[in-house]
Amino acid sequence: MNMILAHLMVTFLSVGFTVAQCPPDVISVFILSDRTIHVPLTEPLCLQCSFFTNQGNFFTFSDGVWRKGSTVLNDGDFNGNVNLSSTSDTMRMTLEYPDDVVNVGDTITCSSSTAGQQSIITFGDFVFLDPVVSPDGTVNITEGSNLTLTCSDPGNTGMPRYVWINDRKSACALDDSDGIELTPIINNPPLNLTLTNIDRAASGNYTCRTTHIDLPGIKRETTVTVYVQLIRYTIVHTTVYQSNDTVSINCSYDDDFVGVEWVHSNAQIDPNSDPRVTINTQSTYSELTISPLAQEHAGQYQCIVSNMLKPQLQLQL
Structure with missing residues (x-):
């Protein structure tokens, strides 16, 4: 199913459909099916919802409806907190203060009679903390030794991704930021990074970075500093x-x-x-x-x- 959705998304972008745009600097979540989202309810939130035809194209519709539970939401509800807009194939709802509208466990539904479809969004707990690493802080190790660094989940919710990077520069690193990826990106830690037969070039900062599927561009990091010391021969x-x-x-x-x-x-x-x-x-x-x-x-x-x-x-x- 994920592969199909990925293919459909590429088709959608390539043929030039217009996507309703969320305001800048607002958490934006695109809804294609029922899902639970883990986002901070204290930050502005934009939900975008679209539907597929049986041929894998996006439905064109103008009768989109948002509901909280069974209650229809209208533009300007909750003292202007609810802002609704749409294009021919995408309906959008922006909540300036989400916690004034929903709580953890609440559901919001986007639906279209023309499409004959609906998607239910459930609001889950939001926990997004710095990853836990072991050993932590500063590690002194002798040249020629081996070292394993372990990155663990501190209890984050949703589907956070984890990767080990170091402080060398690379244009192809995770989220296009500085650092070279040293491990695959996973969402099921613990994630180990093993350094073998260490030499002086291995000295530096090693960082476990986690990113959030619903919060693009936001990351949490924990860094270990490794000092490689030369073997000293004693006379x-x-x-x-x-x-x-x-x-x-x-x-x-x-x-x-x-x-x-x-x-x-x-x-x-x-x-x-x-x-x-x-x-x-x-x-x-x-x-x-x-x-x-x-x-x-x-x-x-x-x-x-x-x-x-x-x-x-x-x-x-």
């Missing part, structure tokens, strides 16, 4: 000091953004389990001291330094 040196029954092993490094782990005979050292062992870790060194030495302290010792920006990178002594 490690070790020095052993021994005096009588005391030994100290000093492990120094040129990077203050590291994690340090001490290992004895392939087992991680827990200084809390042996009062004779102390570990003093500072920004540029870590020192293991054993005093007094005992037979169980014999064996191989390792200072394992891990770069915090890339935990899987480890240098062993």
Whole structure:
């Protein structure tokens, strides 16, 4: 059915039928069949209604009628709030203050006896919020890593569309605005954007944008800023000091953004389990001291330094 309507709309435009024009800067909704619309009732609204013949052409008619429920609406009703106009194939109703005429759940019907057709418009809830993204805010990630950004629906009504874009410029982006589309446009989130083997060029803003089928040109966005950090390789040196029954092993490094782990005979050292062992870790060194030495302290010792920006990178002594 949607494909048929799309085809008919192209035919309609190509043969030059005149469409009743809505006032500028007014929410405009074209009605071709029964539907529920989700629009803010606090903003001016223009409804346009047409009917099809069996041959797929637009009916020509002059007896269009608007009704709220079973009550006929006339031009100037509701203290001038209702404005009616038409062309040969389209009837139009503009509501300057929709919430003075209808509430959520109300229906308005457009009909024509000549066409023998009617369309019922139901007013639904209007919720159109910024999408929810995870992770949010600012993300620091190491070059060569992978990252998945997820965009979720905050509870919007209607059929909002979602897409991930970034801040690079493109003339073919969604709604002809700035940014390059990185995912297909969908209306059933969550929508994931996965970045793999990230390099420095991936730094920048990634935005989940949602647009509304009944509100062309209006959008909601949430942006994540990604900073890609270079892998920093840490240089490690070790020095052993021994005096009588005391030994100290000093492990120094040129990077203050590291994690340090001490290992004895392939087992991680827990200084809390042996009062004779102390570990003093500072920004540029870590020192293991054993005093007094005992037979169980014999064996191989390792200072394992891990770069915090890339935990899987480890240098062993």
